[in-house]
Amino acid sequence: MNISTSATADSVRDVRAGHDDPLVRVRNVCKEFGAARVLDDVSLDFHRSEITVVIGRSGSGKSTLLRVVAGLTEADSGTMDFDGQRVLEDGEYTEQWSQAQSTIGMIFQSYTLWPHMNVLTNLTFAPRIVHKWGKKKLRAQAEQALDEVGMSGFISAKPHQLSGGQRQRVAIARALMMRPRLLLCDEITSALDPPVAAEVLGVLSRLKRDEGISIALVTHDMAFAAKAADRLMFFDAGRIAFAGSPATGFSQTENEELRKFVDAVRF
Numbered sequence: 714m715n716i717s718t719s720a721t722a723d724s725v726r727d728v729r730a731g732h733d734d735p736l737v738r739v740r741n742v743c744k745e746f747g748a749a750r751v752l753d754d755v756s757l758d759f760h761r762s763e764i765t766v767v768i769g770r771s772g773s774g775k776s777t778l779l780r781v782v783a784g785l786t787e788a789d790s791g792t793m794d795f796d797g798q799r800v801l802e803d804g805e806y807t808e809q810w811s812q813a814q815s816t817i818g819m820i821f822q823s824y825t826l827w828p829h830m831n832v833l834t835n836l837t838f839a840p841r842i843v844h845k846w847g848k849k850k851l852r853a854q855a856e857q858a859l860d861e862v863g864m865s866g867f868i869s870a871k872p873h874q875l876s877g878g879q880r881q882r883v884a885i886a887r888a889l890m891m892r893p894r895l896l897l898c899d900e901i902t903s904a905l906d907p908p909v910a911a912e913v914l915g916v917l918s919r920l921k922r923d924e925g926i927s928i929a930l931v932t933h934d935m936a937f938a939a940k941a942a943d944r945l946m947f948f949d950a951g952r953i954a955f956a957g958s959p960a961t962g963f964s965q966t967e968n969e970e971l972r973k974f975v976d977a978v979r980f
């Protein structure tokens with residue numbers, strides 16, 4: 714089933730139209746926390762309807778990068794274009810930003826659902842305010858989003874009644890409610906055991922394929938990176954030390970840092 718929203722319709726159209734300009738284009742972004750330069754002149758593209766897997770050591774700047782793209786952390790300098798529109802200019806968000814931001818969803822490792830709300834309320838809380846949809850539409854969209862992640866039947870459940878994998882699938886469904894064109898996922902499977910993590914990541918692969926949603930995913934799951942990533946990005950001390958195909962990345966011999974990292978996490 715497809716989520717029939719305008720943003721995903723745009724995504725699907727992008728693919729059919731064979732757009733090859735990136736959905737997100739980041740150039741020369743810098744971010745310092747105190748004396749630490751956490752993003753050091755970062756330039757990258759997130760391509761339409763692709764999964765980009767971001768890897769790198771703890772503290773290398775992966776979460777900061779996703780947070781800057783999502784608008785949760787301000788950059789000090791640099792530019793960002795979203796769907797061809799300039800949304801960040803010299804570290805300042807432009808007028809085009811609010812439109813773009815409403816089609817960017819971000820999901821985190823934990824604390825993703827509001828514990829006191831049931832699944833339906835978790836899903837409908839933001840769109841009720843942002844889109845001002847009525848009750849019927851909210852429920853219909855929630856049912857559709859839950860169906861999309863294989864969680865129909867859990868609409869009245871409370872988060873504590875769900876397993877970790879189910880919670881993350883509901884978190885993805887909640888992001889789908891906001892009609893995302895881009896999903897940013899920060900270690901969303903790191904608290905899950907491997908089969909459950911594989912299931913959650915499988916949901917993302919299906920969303921890319923069926924809805925044309927672009928996905929940027931920070932993970933230590935090299936098996937998923939090798940199998941499902943269209944592009945691999947390796948962060949090292951605030952810089953992108955490698956960006957290219959997973960096949961090239963995993964067989965990299967020239968980039969010593971990447972080689973060491975991949976060897977260390979390979980099982």
Ligand SMILES: Nc1ncnc2c1ncn2[C@@H]1O[C@H](COP(=O)(O)OP(=O)(O)OP(=O)(O)O)[C@@H](O)[C@H]1O
Nearest residue numbers: 746747749751769770771772773774775776777778
């Ligand atoms: N709000 C903040 N204030 C101060 N320092 C911060 C802040 N957020 C991140 N940092 C610092 O920036 C650096 C990069 O952090 P970031 O969370 O982006 O790394 P990461 O690659 O996601 O690491 P991990 O794999 O552990 O999640 C770290 O040294 C961190 O301590």
Ligand SMILES: [Mg+2]
Nearest residue numbers: 775776777899
């Ligand atoms: Mg992180």
